[in-house]
Amino acid sequence: MQIKLTFLGAAQCVTGSCYLIETGDTRLLVDCGIFQERELLERNWAPLPVSPETLDCVLLTHAHLDHCGLLPKLVREGFRGPIYSTAATNEITEIMLLDAAHLQEEDAEFKRKRHQKEKRKGPYLEVPLYTVDDAKACFPHFSPAGYETAVSLGKDVEATFFDAGHVLGSSSIKIKIRQNGEERTIVFSGDIGRWNKPILRDPTSFQQADYVLVESTYGDRSVESLDDAASKLADTINATVKSGGNIVIPSFALERSQEILYFLNKFLLQNRIPHLVVFVDSPMALSINQVFEHHPELFDEEMTEFMRQGSPFSFRGLSLTRTAGESKAINRIRGTVIIIAGSGMCTGGRIKHHLVTNISRPESTILFAGYQAIGTLGREIVDGAKEVRIFGQQYPVTARVEHINGFSAHADRDELVKWLSGLRQPPRHLFVTHGESETSQHFAGMIKDKIGWNVVVPEYKSQVILD
Ligand SMILES: [Zn+2]
Numbered sequence: 001m002q003i004k005l006t007f008l009g010a011a012q013c014v015t016g017s018c019y020l021i022e023t024g025d026t027r028l029l030v031d032c033g034i035f036q037e038r039e040l041l042e043r044n045w046a047p048l049p050v051s052p053e054t055l056d057c058v059l060l061t062h063a064h065l066d067h068c069g070l071l072p073k074l075v076r077e078g079f080r081g082p083i084y085s086t087a088a089t090n091e092i093t094e095i096m097l098l099d100a101a102h103l104q105e106e107d108a109e110f111k112r113k114r115h116q117k118e119k120r121k122g123p124y125l126e127v128p129l130y131t132v133d134d135a136k137a138c139f140p141h142f143s144p145a146g147y148e149t150a151v152s153l154g155k156d157v158e159a160t161f162f163d164a165g166h167v168l169g170s171s172s173i174k175i176k177i178r179q180n181g182e183e184r185t186i187v188f189s190g191d192i193g194r195w196n197k198p199i200l201r202d203p204t205s206f207q208q209a210d211y212v213l214v215e216s217t218y219g220d221r222s223v224e225s226l227d228d229a230a231s232k233l234a235d236t237i238n239a240t241v242k243s244g245g246n247i248v249i250p251s252f253a254l255e256r257s258q259e260i261l262y263f264l265n266k267f268l269l270q271n272r273i274p275h276l277v278v279f280v281d282s283p284m285a286l287s288i289n290q291v292f293e294h295h296p297e298l299f300d301e302e303m304t305e306f307m308r309q310g311s312p313f314s315f316r317g318l319s320l321t322r323t324a325g326e327s328k329a330i331n332r333i334r335g336t337v338i339i340i341a342g343s344g345m346c347t348g349g350r351i352k353h354h355l356v357t358n359i360s361r362p363e364s365t366i367l368f369a370g371y372q373a374i375g376t377l378g379r380e381i382v383d384g385a386k387e388v389r390i391f392g393q394q395y396p397v398t399a400r401v402e403h404i405n406g407f408s409a410h411a412d413r414d415e416l417v418k419w420l421s422g423l424r425q426p427p428r429h430l431f432v433t434h435g436e437s438e439t440s441q442h443f444a445g446m447i448k449d450k451i452g453w454n455v456v457v458p459e460y461k462s463q464v465i466l467d
Contacts, residue, residue: 146161165197205423
């Protein structure tokens with residue numbers, strides 16, 4: 001057997017997911033993600049580590065940008081093959097790439113103006129990493145693959161997608177390679193979701209694999225249960241209603257927004273919270289809501305049952321804000337409202353206006369429901385800053401700040417072990433990827449000690465031969 005596996009991203013870091021597989025006849029990528037850690041951004045601008053025209057295809061696990069965000073560059077630089085993923089992933093990826101390209105264009109223009117004003121040059125050309133046209137050029141390459149149906153990728157390779165329970169349409173991918181009458185299987189976990197998450201089905205675990213790549217985002221910690229997270233959400237809303245302020249929720253457009261709507265709708269039906277107006281002030285979240293509505297076949301039983309009584313995406317009191325004018329009008333409303341707006345880490349988008357209005361009101365609550373990366377406005381607020389800078393002005397932080405981490409879309413340490421323990425026999429090698437270096441090492445060490453498997457934490461651009 002001669003299979004070469006190269007780790008082109010998400011190796012001792014959490015972004016830039018990208019793995020190259022080369023067999024005798026086929027060359028393919030699993031994911032083609034963008035790097036998002038500040039100190040790794042230059043990798044996005046460096047020449048691609050693989051010649052795009054030599055690739056037969058790309059397999060995409062899901063629509064988060066750290067898994068798909070460099071596809072426009074790959075296509076612009078000569079990739080001509082199919083990009084396989086589930087239909088829901090295709091649809092969401094289109095929305096995500098268009099939004100990313102818009103931001104890249106805006107960013108380049110902003111930089112150009114600033115450098116002109118300061119009469120200096122930055123380290124990179126003042127051009128976008130890719131444009132809206134580059135993003136659109138990817139769309140004809142998207143080829144839908146159903147769950148649990150093998151797709152033939154060449155003479156010696158086939159791939160099968162399985163529900164990973166992380167975000168709508170997300171997959172773990174099993175690749176089967178046949179050479180000279182022998183067969184090897186490689187499982188790419190993708191990002192693994194949590195068991196009993198609302199809306200989505202549980203992650204799929206695997207009984208057999210020769211090689212496994214497992215993510216380890218939360219490989220060193222346990223995350224609070226969803227029930228606890230939901231109770232905290234209801235309690236925070238009720239306390240804020242009492243004090244007469246607003247509840248402002250910075251939220252990621254994909255999954256988190258839909259999940260919070262699901263819980264709000266449920267609380268309203270159960271009279272657990274008063275009947276408040278809920279604004280979703282994020283055009284991207286609204287577009288993604290529509291993809292959810294197209295794909296009821298992906299829902300778990302509870303959500304399917306829930307949908308018979310109504311929809312968490314269109315309940316009484318829910319107000320969907322499309323235009324900037326409608327968004328600004330929210331600030332003039334008296335009494336308590338709930339505002340869900342992007343971006344999730346407060347780095348841009350409409351959330352900033354709502355923070356300006358609410359962050360210095362002790363009666364309001366800023367409720368974080370997701371991971372806040374170092375260096376973001378969201379992280380500053382969560383870390384207890386007394387004052388923050390928004391649109392060039394300082395604002396004292398006197399609003400109540402809450403952080404609920406139980407809505408995480410990633411399996412925690414115990415859930416990762418649960419996922420791995422589906423395997424009836426140890427794999428020849430387990431590669432721990434997609435985690436901060438220390439976290440991946442910690443998780444790998446634990447598996448080695450507890451179960452005795454061959455475990456490796458691969459380095460960026462390292463190569464292994466799978467025999
Ligand atoms: Zn993800």
